[in-house]
Structure formats: structure tokens, C-alpha cells
Amino acid sequence: MTTTLDAAKQGFYHDLLRQMLLIRVFEEQAGAAYAQGKVGGFCHLYIGQEAVAVGSIAALRESDTIIAAYREHGHALARGVAPRAVMAELYGKLGGVSKGKGGSMHLFDVSRNFLGGHGIVGSHIPLAAGTAFASKYQGKDDVSVCFFGEAAVNIGAFHETLNMAALWKLPVVFIVENNRYGMGTALERASAVWNVYERACSYDMDEELVDGMDVVAVYDVMTRSVARARERNAPTLIEARTYRYMGHSMADPIHGHYRTKEELEEQKARDPIEGLRARLLDAELITDEAFASMRAAIDEEIKDALAFADEDEDPPLDDLYTHVYTD
Amino acid sequence: MTTTLDAAKQGFYHDLLRQMLLIRVFEEQAGAAYAQGKVGGFCHLYIGQEAVAVGSIAALRESDTIIAAYREHGHALARGVAPRAVMAELYGKLGGVSKGKGGSMHLFDVSRNFLGGHGIVGSHIPLAAGTAFASKYQGKDDVSVCFFGEAAVNIGAFHETLNMAALWKLPVVFIVENNRYGMGTALERASAVWNVYERACSYDMDEELVDGMDVVAVYDVMTRSVARARERNAPTLIEARTYRYMGHSMADPIHGHYRTKEELEEQKARDPIEGLRARLLDAELITDEAFASMRAAIDEEIKDALAFADEDEDPPLDDLYTHVYTD
Amino acid sequence: MPAITYRDALNQALEEEMERDSDVFLMGEEVGVYQGAYKVSRGLLEKFGDQRVVDTPIAELGFAGIGVGAAMAGLRPVIEFMTWNFALLAIDQIVNSAAKLHYMSGGQVRVPVVFRGPGGSALQLAAQHSQAFESWYAHIPGLKVVAPATPYDAKGLLKSSIRDDNPIVFIEGEMLYNTKGEVPEEEYTVPLGQADVKRAGDDVTLVCHSKTVAVALKASERLSEELGVSAEVVDLRTIRPLDIDTIANSVAKTNRCVIIEDGWPFCGVGAQVVDDVQRVAFDDLDAPIVRVTGADVPMPYNKHLERAAKPNPDRVIAAVRQVTYQA
Amino acid sequence: MPAITYRDALNQALEEEMERDSDVFLMGEEVGVYQGAYKVSRGLLEKFGDQRVVDTPIAELGFAGIGVGAAMAGLRPVIEFMTWNFALLAIDQIVNSAAKLHYMSGGQVRVPVVFRGPGGSALQLAAQHSQAFESWYAHIPGLKVVAPATPYDAKGLLKSSIRDDNPIVFIEGEMLYNTKGEVPEEEYTVPLGQADVKRAGDDVTLVCHSKTVAVALKASERLSEELGVSAEVVDLRTIRPLDIDTIANSVAKTNRCVIIEDGWPFCGVGAQVVDDVQRVAFDDLDAPIVRVTGADVPMPYNKHLERAAKPNPDRVIAAVRQVTYQA
Numbered sequence A, B: 001m002t003t004t005l006d007a008a009k010q011g012f013y014h015d016l017l018r019q020m021l022l023i024r025v026f027e028e029q030a031g032a033a034y035a036q037g038k039v040g041g042f043c044h045l046y047i048g049q050e051a052v053a054v055g056s057i058a059a060l061r062e063s064d065t066i067i068a069a070y071r072e073h074g075h076a077l078a079r080g081v082a083p084r085a086v087m088a089e090l091y092g093k094l095g096g097v098s099k100g101k102g103g104s105m106h107l108f109d110v111s112r113n114f115l116g117g118h119g120i121v122g123s124h125i126p127l128a129a130g131t132a133f134a135s136k137y138q139g140k141d142d143v144s145v146c147f148f149g150e151a152a153v154n155i156g157a158f159h160e161t162l163n164m165a166a167l168w169k170l171p172v173v174f175i176v177e178n179n180r181y182g183m184g185t186a187l188e189r190a191s192a193v194w195n196v197y198e199r200a201c202s203y204d205m206d207e208e209l210v211d212g213m214d215v216v217a218v219y220d221v222m223t224r225s226v227a228r229a230r231e232r233n234a235p236t237l238i239e240a241r242t243y244r245y246m247g248h249s250m251a252d253p254i255h256g257h258y259r260t261k262e263e264l265e266e267q268k269a270r271d272p273i274e275g276l277r278a279r280l281l282d283a284e285l286i287t288d289e290a291f292a293s294m295r296a297a298i299d300e301e302i303k304d305a306l307a308f309a310d311e312d313e314d315p316p317l318d319d320l321y322t323h324v325y326t327d
Numbered sequence C, D: 001m002p003a004i005t006y007r008d009a010l011n012q013a014l015e016e017e018m019e020r021d022s023d024v025f026l027m028g029e030e031v032g033v034y035q036g037a038y039k040v041s042r043g044l045l046e047k048f049g050d051q052r053v054v055d056t057p058i059a060e061l062g063f064a065g066i067g068v069g070a071a072m073a074g075l076r077p078v079i080e081f082m083t084w085n086f087a088l089l090a091i092d093q094i095v096n097s098a099a100k101l102h103y104m105s106g107g108q109v110r111v112p113v114v115f116r117g118p119g120g121s122a123l124q125l126a127a128q129h130s131q132a133f134e135s136w137y138a139h140i141p142g143l144k145v146v147a148p149a150t151p152y153d154a155k156g157l158l159k160s161s162i163r164d165d166n167p168i169v170f171i172e173g174e175m176l177y178n179t180k181g182e183v184p185e186e187e188y189t190v191p192l193g194q195a196d197v198k199r200a201g202d203d204v205t206l207v208c209h210s211k212t213v214a215v216a217l218k219a220s221e222r223l224s225e226e227l228g229v230s231a232e233v234v235d236l237r238t239i240r241p242l243d244i245d246t247i248a249n250s251v252a253k254t255n256r257c258v259i260i261e262d263g264w265p266f267c268g269v270g271a272q273v274v275d276d277v278q279r280v281a282f283d284d285l286d287a288p289i290v291r292v293t294g295a296d297v298p299m300p301y302n303k304h305l306e307r308a309a310k311p312n313p314d315r316v317i318a319a320v321r322q323v324t325y326q327a
């Protein structure tokens, strides 16, 4: 890890750690619930990538907009959406953020400017440029942030959008979560250029490369990227190098044809949560007791979320026909 | 002009000059026929850009494949398609290359590996990568060449295709005919990067910039680009800087809101035909008489093409229902 | 009332709505400096400036998505496709984003965007530029589909579309831009979802929309003169939601129905009208419903073939003979 | 005959055709190393190598176009879309290139490409991943559209599709991959364009395809048991060209018709069947034709809502009661 810790920020570090741990535990339980058949459809877990969502969203203010793909549980939680509301959505219940209509891939919380939750690779990239366009149009200085995987940079929507974002100077930050694989395809087998951030060259756009396992590094890079967007409408393409511990979705193998168990174990040594915890202990900025109670509180919170989701009701059948059009 | 002439190549230069002049006269007459209502639909003239098609296609062999957009009369003629067959297609006649079904935007001559003639901006770029894929698949060393305008580099198909062409090492050459405008939009108002060839950086692809008004320079650049493709399946992105003398199509103004008459006149001073003629005269590689008779022969050939197209028959009404499916 | 062109009626609707609501903006290729490929946006750049009249690169998928994103953020974008043929590149944003976001988000997200531009065949534009996609968009729940036939309806329906909170597919008749009709000087709108009886009659119902309304009206005149048949002409105006009541009421009176459309027959708009009519008016029908459609072929370039491919009064009259058993 | 799964039947068809003809190759996302997202291509990479089983980046528009280009050059590409939902990004290549090139080129260019992948809704995949686009593709002249319901038909129709010289849209049932059925060991094909009577009956014709064939068969059993109604089940198998004769012959016998499809109602496949049947069998019909379709809404995630959105035997039986006036 490159960044050095600043004792004055202890509270902030604890918060980052707490958020990452919350996501980790939430996802572990979501996976278990999927195995029990309580969660259906495609369920893409974020385990291993927690530092990217937590570090980058920590650099935003509430009025900034966040748009993510289908692997977005972590982003929603980092944005402050209640675990209850996210878990209930995974369960398809009425108390879910999207009233049970969206599910795991389509989490929305407009009250928090969290605009999904999108399932077509690349399709949400222009949406983020659109919300950024609106912010500028309305004379606000809110920034839009778009999260997507490294495999999405090869699709047309990425190219068309980055060109317009740079050409029109839109206040948007594009964050590529490079977890090395798009389903079973390694970056090197899908992209002619292996440094994803280099793709910024075609748009004369600012670029950043960051260790996506170092939450503080992500926060720092995001802070300056957001500042560029907010202060002078300059978009940035950030590549955060991270890793996905689980299979592409709960329906996919964790390793096998496309990656080895060894590679997986090796990558887990970079664990973002364990990494920050160890550094805080070294720097005597956290005690084992403090961490244990943090963990205990989170376990409680997720247990509560699971209970809520279990007990919550299904949407009434009439909801099938609501929200097709506005009324 | 940068290139220097080689007396030993006099015959070759005459041939390039003759081809450019043939295209120029053909297009002038096509424009006149359009004004008379003999040619319909959208008709995009190539006047001013002749050196690009002539110089680049001269570097190919017959078994190489050519795919162009809708501004392709010049490419078809440079490929050796008879003026009669092209003009008849513009007239919608049965003797046209596409039997009157394609028209100006859809010239096809499979016997010459001239595969269109495509009207959706960018849509033919993957097609060219596909024919290149087939050449490699079949163990041939034929190259595919794709011509498109500078405005097409901002569309998704360009991006997706160049990535795969570089990733898979396909024998294809992409030639951007940068005539500075996409309809009424100047390159600078549509693209975040003003040097089109720089777009190759996102694909780690070989790039070339060439004066598209210097037919010999185009030939030289194309020759080494084709060699890279043929010998080691290395694709190239070529930017040829040229200029369109006429309106975007016959339905559009030659100048007005988007460009000035002065700019147009200024650009005409770079005329590829006049330029080569003057250099050949200087170098005493052509005489005024020789040029005059070349011109006279071409006028005859185009007159003949017009007469043929005039007299040729319309396709029978039954043709409406043929070629929807193969039989 | 002054008679103005369909083009100017659309231009007035855009200008009035942009005047009325600063959240309304126009984005698309050539809408600004070039004054619109079909001049529908003439003068708007000068009046509203380049933040509200935005010229785009050729990137349909990207700018359609930017429009959807801007709508999610509360603006009311009007996205112009130079023609609907090119919208195929953007269709993922229309179908997977615009049409679904309100539903997927449990009613949180609204997408008040209007996608507009010319559709259907024009003159000799050949296969890739002569297509009518009404039935495709009308297939999609979440979209509303509008296709006006007259200047009055064009203006009134576009104003209603811009004010609607749902994504609208607004398909203009490329061949109608120069047609004239009376348009009141005072403010008015035409509600979505209401068909209009363009001519009253007793013997047969002619269902049509957009360009084919003129065909139906011409046919109806000749029907009364030549066959003494009194035809009622029902202009759908809005394809989705479909005003089946107005059609059924007419058929209840005439007991016979002919449906005319510019597009292809298979799963066209007329097929749905047949489905509805035979169900709601089964006992009213004295003869099978007959459809007059564009030929089931890609559009040929040759003008005679093209003419033969399009619906015309002769074919409508022949169809009426069929349903009135006067064959 | 051995009973194998629909998935393995497709796998056999691919393997046999690749064995038979070296011009046949498979291209798409995850078809190789990952063995196919739905394992339809399991083992093919190992058997045929990575030149004939090609993993692509996520770039539907690009690789669909590369497939079309390769077909233009004489190969027989099988292009797999991970699901047909993603093909919306490639639809320009399917509709504007593949479907039109043979016609636009006056019959010179052939495009023997098969686009295949799973379509329709599965289980709780929500709005963006649960769509049936048969009617869209069937709307397009130049395309053939196939949608098999059984392992036997899947294998036989895929082999015919690969051997056909026209572009084919081959839509597999995502929910059918694990269903089993008898498939002969010896070579066979099923011709395109022929519907199949899956169950003979006298009182009502149930028209269906793909997933809804099982629904119709279940319903027909209950109809005979519970109502003593004998239903004839007609499986379209090929949507375009539509085998109207088989349907009409059945209706001539039963005088009643119910059409079942997984997709949306408006301008769905059933609408076209209604249009044809009411015209060719007007006097045979004793009751209006009734359709049972997917609910006219984006697919919700919640499993109860999803179940309510899909056609099921109860709804088919209710429809049969309607057309037999036993309501």
C-alpha cells in the first residue's frame, strides 16, 4: 500500500473500515440467502472490491449523483442506503429500495441521488454523462460518478460517451473497477491495450491509476478527480485495480477454466479490509477491541436487515401494472 | 507537397492522374445529371478527395477487399468498375452495378471485391474487419481496406472494431478521409481529439498521417500499411487530410452556415489533380498535349457512360421481389 | 387560420415549448449551426443558444443515453435522430433504459424525454434509409408512440409529447415536411392517445397514420366518385396507446375495414389493429379486414420499383373492393 | 432414441456442422474458454481450436458486424449473443447490414450468418433481461426467424439454419436448455418454414412457439380432462417465414383459435397470426381469436409478480372457455 496514514483522520479511517466491513458482511449474507433461494435472478457480489466504492463515494457530497452497473450492492450501501432496504430488494419485497421490482441488479434510491443499478454493460455510462450535462445545464456544481468494469471499456457506449464528456466538458468521473475479468474473460483477451487508464488518450481526458485495494489511495485520487469536475468541468477516467473474490454471479464458478485457485488466494493477500485494519493496528489507530465491537455492530445490523427482508411483504399483485407509465 | 517524383515512374503517375481526372469528370457529370433529375436520392460527390481513393487503391492487388461508405463513386471507379456500370446505377438502371437496386450509396461489384457502398455511418467498419477475419481464417494473405470519414471515428462501431482488429491482428487498413466536416459539423466541434490518427493510441495500433491531396504520398503510406497487414496481420489507422469541394450531398449547400466560401477557395489551391499535373509539367514528365488528350479521352468515356445510363432499361417490376432471400 | 408547413408547425412547437419551459432542450446531429438536416430546428440555435440547442457528434447511442440521463435528472430533452433509421444504433437506450427505468425503480425515476425525427420512406433513398419502425416501438411497454399526419396534429402532438412525463417516440413523416395545413395562431395541444376521424363515411373504415392518411383521403374521394362507396378515414395519430374505441365505433357503423401503413406487413401496426378489431367488433365485421402495406422487401433505389413498393390509392381501392365484395 | 437436453441438442448441431463444413465457426462472448454462458458451446474450443471458437470482447455491434463481413466473404459464422437482450446493441448490423445486403447489391452479396442465443424471460432476471423479440425480427424482410421448442427441433432447425444462405435469427428458450427430449442418433435436419402439430385435436387450435408450447400442451391435457375439450397444438417453430397453411388447416377443422406467446401483446407474433387467420379462414371462425401473452409491462423482479406476468395453463384454459363460449 502506498498511502501513509494521518493520525488526525482516525475517525475517518474507522468510518471507511466500517463501511467496507458492512459491505463484506452484507454480501456474505446475501450470498448465503441466494443459496437458500431467498434471493433470485442474477446476483453479482462485490466482495474484494469494497475499497473502490467506499473510498470514492467518501469523496462525494450528497448532491452528487452515482450511477453503477449490476454489481452495485456495495455502492448503494456506501451511499448510505439502509442495509434493510437493499436486502429487502434482493428478496424482492415491497420494502426494497425499488419496491421489489428491480432486484439485485436494479437498486435505485433517488432520495440519495443513487440512480441504479443497470444491467446492460456500458448502457449506464451515457446516463452518467446525461446527469452531468443536467447539473451543468442547471448551473449547479454537482458531479456525476459512473462505476463500471474493465470489460465495459470495449463497448461503443464507453467510447461515444467519453468523447462527448471531454468535448463538452461535463462534470463526470468515470471509475473503471478493473477486477481483471469480464465474466470468464481476462482483460488481456478482450482489450488491445492492457492499461485501461490509457484509453483516456483518445479523448484528451485526465486519467488516474490507483490501487483499488487501498481505500485511502482511492479516496485521495477521487478527491482530486471530483475537484477537477466540480471546479472546471473536467472529466476524469480512473482505473482502480481490484479483484473479485466470488464468481461473476452467484450462478458462476469462483475459479475454474478462466482463473486458478492460486491466483485467487494470491489476490486475497491484498484484501482491502484486512489491509486497512492491519495498518491501523500498526499505527495504533485502532485496537482489537474496537475492531471487534465494530464487527459485532455490523453483524447485528445485517442480521436485522435479513430479518426485515424475511418478514417484509411481497408487493401486491396489482403492482404488476403500476409504474409502466407515470400517472 | 512532400513527395518527390521519380522519372522512372512516369507511366504510373500518368495512370494516377488519369484515374483522378476520370473521377473528377464523372462526378461533375453525375452532379449535372442529379440537377436534371436523372439521378435521385442522396448523392454524395467525391470531388476534391480523388487522391485518397486513387492513391490507396493503387497500392492494392485485385484479391484485396474494399469497403466504403456512401461517398464511394470514386472508390468504385478507382477499383476499375466501369463508369457505365456506376453511372447506370446512379440512374437506377438494370445495367447498374447493383442492378438499380442500390443507387449512389450502395455500389457493389463482388467480381472486383468491392463490397459497397454503405449508408449507416460506421456500420461498414466491422464489415471490413469481418472480411479481414475471413482472409486470415482461410489462410489467404488478402488485405481488407475500409474507407470512412473523420466524423465516423466518434461512433461506437469504430471503437469496437479497432479494438478487435488490433487484439486479433486482422489484416485490415482503416483509412479516415478527413475532409474536415461531417455534414455541417467541423471536426473540432465533434471530436475531443483533433488529430484523428491519434485515436490509434487506444488500440495500440499503427498509425499514419498523410496529405490526402498528394496522391503519391497516399500511395506510399498505403503501400507500407498494406505490407504490414499482409505480412504480419498488423492493422493500421491512416488519417488522410483532404477536403470536400461540394456540399455534403447534392441536396446540401456547398458553403454557408458551417464553412466560408473563402475557406473553400483556399482549399481548392491544394487540388490533387492540378497539383500532380503541375508537378509532372515541372518535372517534364507530361506535356500539355498529353494532358489534353488524356482529358479528351476521359470526356469521351464519361459521355459514353451517360449515354449508356440514359438508354439502359429500368429493372422489370418483378425485380421488386427478387433478392429478398437467396434462391 | 394561416396555412403553414408540417416542418414549421414542428418548429413552432419546439420554439413555444422551449420558451415556456427552460428545462426543455434540443440535442442531435446538425440541429444547431446547420439549422437541422430537415430544417425543423431552423432559428432555434440563434434564439436559445448552444446550451439548449446542442449539436452532437455522430454517436446515436451515446447522445440518446445522455438524453435519458438528463431526463432522469429532471430536464425535458428533445433528442433528434436525423432519421429513425439511425436510431437502431440507439435502440438499447430507448428500450432498455428509457422505457424501463420508471418501472425498474419502483416509480422513483421519471424519463420525460422525446425522441423525434423523420421516419418511413422518402424518395429513392434505398434500403437503409427507407424504413418505418412504428410497430417496433409500439411493441414496448413504457414507450408512447406518436406519428402525426398534418401540421395541426404535428404541432399539437409534439407539444403534448414534450409535456408528457414518459419517454415518447415521435415519428415524423419525412415526406410530409413540406405539406401545408391550417394551424391556429393561439396556443393549443392535441392529447396523446386519441385517433381522429379525418373524413366521415358509412361503407368502409380506412385506418391509417402519418403519410398514408393522404393516401386514404385520396382513395376515399375516388371511392365515392368511382364506386359510390362512402369511406370513413380514421387517422390513428398515436400508435401507442392505441385508440381502439374510435376504430371500433367506426367499424360498428361500416362493418368493413381496410388498414393502410407505409411499413412492412409482418407484425406491423395494422396487424395489431386487426387483432383488436376482430376481438372487439367480431360480429360487426361483414368481411375479413384487409391491409395495404409497404411491400415486404428492403426498399429498392429505382424509382419505379420504389413506387410499386408503396401504398397508393389504387391499392386501397382494390382492397375496398375486396372487403365490399365488388372484386 | 436417447433423450438429451435442448442444450446438448444445440451443442450437437454446432459440433456436427463444424465437423461437416470448415467454413462454419462460432463467435461470441464466453463461447470458448468459459464453455458458453449457458454451456451450449461446451467442448467446442477444445475440439476446434480458438480460430473457430472465438471469444469476443463485450462489443455486440462490432462482433455482429464482423460476423456479417465474414459471411460476405464466404464463411458461415454462427454469432452467439449471450442473450437476445444484448442484441439490441447489434441490431443495426442485423437489420441494416445482414438483412439488406443481398437485396441492395442486386443479389451479388450473400450473408449466410446465424445469430443465435437465448431469448424470452427466465427466472427473476427483471426488466432488462426478460424480453422476447421474435416479432421485431420477423418484421424485417431479409431475415428468417426460428424459435424451437424441443431438443429435436432445436438440433434439426439449427443445422438447417447454418446451411441456409440467408441471415437467420435463431432464438433459443433460456428456460428450455435443461428440458429433455428424444433426438435420433442419425443425421437429420428440420426444414425452416414448417410448423408442427405437437398434439392433434378437434375443438380448438392453440398456436404457440418456443417456451409456450409446453404451456399449451399442459393446458390441452387439462382441457380434455376438465372440460372435455380437444385442443390441437400447433408449434410455429419458424416465425418467419410463417407456415400459415398448417395453422389455417387446423382452424378449418376446429373453428376456434387461441394464440400463446411469451412476449408482449402489441404487434407481437400473435397479432400477425390473427391477421393471417382472419383473412384466410374468416368463414371458418366461430369466435374471435383470443391471445394469451406476456403481461404488457417491463418484467418485474419479484417472483410472484413475474409468475403473474407469464402465460400459464390457467390463462390458456380461460381463453379457450372464451372462444368456446363456456365462460
Ligand SMILES: Cc1ncc(C[n+]2csc(CCOP(=O)(O)OP(=O)(O)O)c2C)c(N)n1
Binding pocket: A071, A119, A120, A121, A122, A148, A149, A150, A151, A152, A177, A179, A181, A182, A183, A244, A248, D029, D058, D060, D082, D086, D089
Ligand atoms: C451488452 C451486454 N453484453 C453482455 C452482457 C452479459 N454480461 C453481464 S456482466 C458481463 C461481464 C462484465 O465484466 P466487467 O465489465 O469487467 O464488470 P464485472 O462483472 O467484472 O464487475 C457480461 C458479459 C451484458 N449484461 N450486457
Ligand SMILES: Cc1ncc(C[n+]2csc(CCOP(=O)(O)OP(=O)(O)O)c2C)c(N)n1
Binding pocket: B071, B119, B120, B121, B122, B148, B149, B150, B151, B152, B177, B179, B181, B182, B183, B244, B248, C029, C058, C060, C082, C086, C089
Ligand atoms: C449512424 C448515422 N448517423 C447519421 C447519419 C447521417 N449522415 C450521413 S453522412 C453524415 C456525415 C458523415 O461525415 P463523415 O464521416 O466525415 O464523412 P463525409 O460525409 O465527410 O465523407 C451523417 C451525419 C448516418 N448516415 N448514419
Ligand SMILES: [Mg+2]
Binding pocket: A149, A150, A151, A177, A178, A179, A180, A181, A182, A183
Ligand atoms: Mg471485470
Ligand SMILES: [Mg+2]
Binding pocket: B149, B150, B151, B177, B178, B179, B180, B181, B182, B183
Ligand atoms: Mg467528413
